[in-house]
Amino acid sequence: xxxxxxxxxxGYLGQKLADMQIQASVLLVGGxxxxxxxxxxxxxxxxxxxxxxxxxxxxRAVQQAIALVTQEKKLPPTWLNDDVxxxxxxxxxxxxxxxxxxxxxxxxxxPELEYMLALKLFSGRTQDDRDIxxxxxxxxVDTKDQAWACLKNYVHATLISDRIERITEAIDxxxxxxxxxxxx
Amino acid sequence: xxxxxxxxxxxxxxxAAQMYQGEDPWYALGCFEHDWWCHADEHxxxxxxxxxxQAHTQEEQRWAAFCAAVVxxxxxxxNFPAPTWTKEPQYVLAEPWFYDQEEARRARxxxxxxxxxxxxxxxxxxxxxxxxxxxxxxxxxxxxxxxxTEEEMQRxxxxxxx
Numbered sequence: 001x002x003x004x005x006x007x008x009x010x011g012y013l014g015q016k017l018a019d020m021q022i023q024a025s026v027l028l029v030g031g032x033x034x035x036x037x038x039x040x041x042x043x044x045x046x047x048x049x050x051x052x053x054x055x056x057x058x059x060r061a062v063q064q065a066i067a068l069v070t071q072e073k074k075l076p077p078t079w080l081n082d083d084v085x086x087x088x089x090x091x092x093x094x095x096x097x098x099x100x101x102x103x104x105x106x107x108x109x110x111p112e113l114e115y116m117l118a119l120k121l122f123s124g125r126t127q128d129d130r131d132i133x134x135x136x137x138x139x140x141v142d143t144k145d146q147a148w149a150c151l152k153n154y155v156h157a158t159l160i161s162d163r164i165e166r167i168t169e170a171i172d173x174x175x176x177x178x179x180x181x182x183x184x
Numbered sequence: 185x186x187x188x189x190x191x192x193x194x195x196x197x198x199x200a201a202q203m204y205q206g207e208d209p210w211y212a213l214g215c216f217e218h219d220w221w222c223h224a225d226e227h228x229x230x231x232x233x234x235x236x237x238q239a240h241t242q243e244e245q246r247w248a249a250f251c252a253a254v255v256x257x258x259x260x261x262x263n264f265p266a267p268t269w270t271k272e273p274q275y276v277l278a279e280p281w282f283y284d285q286e287e288a289r290r291a292r293x294x295x296x297x298x299x300x301x302x303x304x305x306x307x308x309x310x311x312x313x314x315x316x317x318x319x320x321x322x323x324x325x326x327x328x329x330x331x332x333t334e335e336e337m338q339r340x341x342x343x344x345x346x
Binding site: 041083 | 284
């Protein structure tokens with residue numbers, strides 16, 4: 001899915017929710033966030049979201065709407081999914097999400113980019129290096145110390161210690177020890 | 185090929201072909217991995233039956249070896265029989281290929297590399313195939329757990345568009 005497809009498919013979902021007379025919000029994360037907000041890559045396999053609701057009925061209705069859009073538009077089964085909740089349930093939630101766009105009855109929020117960087121650092125995956133670098137560049141996070149600070153701002157120390165080697169290696173790969181240059 | 189799926193499956197041969205053509209390798213790998221773990225997990229044999237296309241350049245040889253390592257590792261993790269083509273010599277690189285070019289970190293990469301990848305002389309470290317599907321098995325996807333309270337949702341809904 002590219003940027004246009006992401007927005008088009010979210011539009012389908014917003015329309016479906018309108019047909020069902022359900023108002024819902026999602027928080028966009030993962031590859032779709034990188035494509036629409038950072039632009040460092042062109043495509044993603046799926047749209048990762050967190051369904052932002054405190055009402056289990058709305059949660060189920062959104063899942064139903066997703067299933068209907070999947071069926072009607074013949075989209076891959078997990079074109080939009082909240083599997084990432086597994087990770088956010090561990091890490092925690094963003095501190096200051098902002099509204100990105102409204103598609104019919106669907107409001108799409110985005111987390112602050114620091115949160116996204118923390119999630120990517122926590123995962124420590126090789127294939128996330130480019131996203132880590134793109135986010136860090138946007139945020140002005142240049143050094144290892146700054147990267148660690150960002151991570152610790154969102155992720156509990158116990159969780160970090162569970163994945164310390166992977167996180168350390170990702171930070172070593174993506175960041176320098178000290179800020180380059182500096183004032184003369 | 186008949187399929188009940190509303191989209192075409194993405195076998196490893198297709199992933200390799202895309203990598204050869206300069207497609208984003210992580211996107212190509214991701215498409216294959218999604219099928220392996222989720223979209224087409226009942227069709228795994230089909231996903232790995234065909235080897236990567238013939239490689240003509242060093243870059244293509246590297247991605248072919250990488251794909252063979254991916255297949256071996258995923259088969260190992262899922263207790264699935266690996267196809268015999270992954271053992272063919274053209275999928276073992278003559279020279280090691282390090283994802284991280286930093287000399288200082290190579291020893292660590294060798295130490296922590298997945299054995300399936302080491303057999304192919306491909307060094308991408310231990311996280312190269314980490315994915316949310318296996319993560320879910322470790323942590324279990326929660327049932328419905330609201331991240332926001334009613335009050336917080338109200339504040340969010342009143343927030344101005346970016």
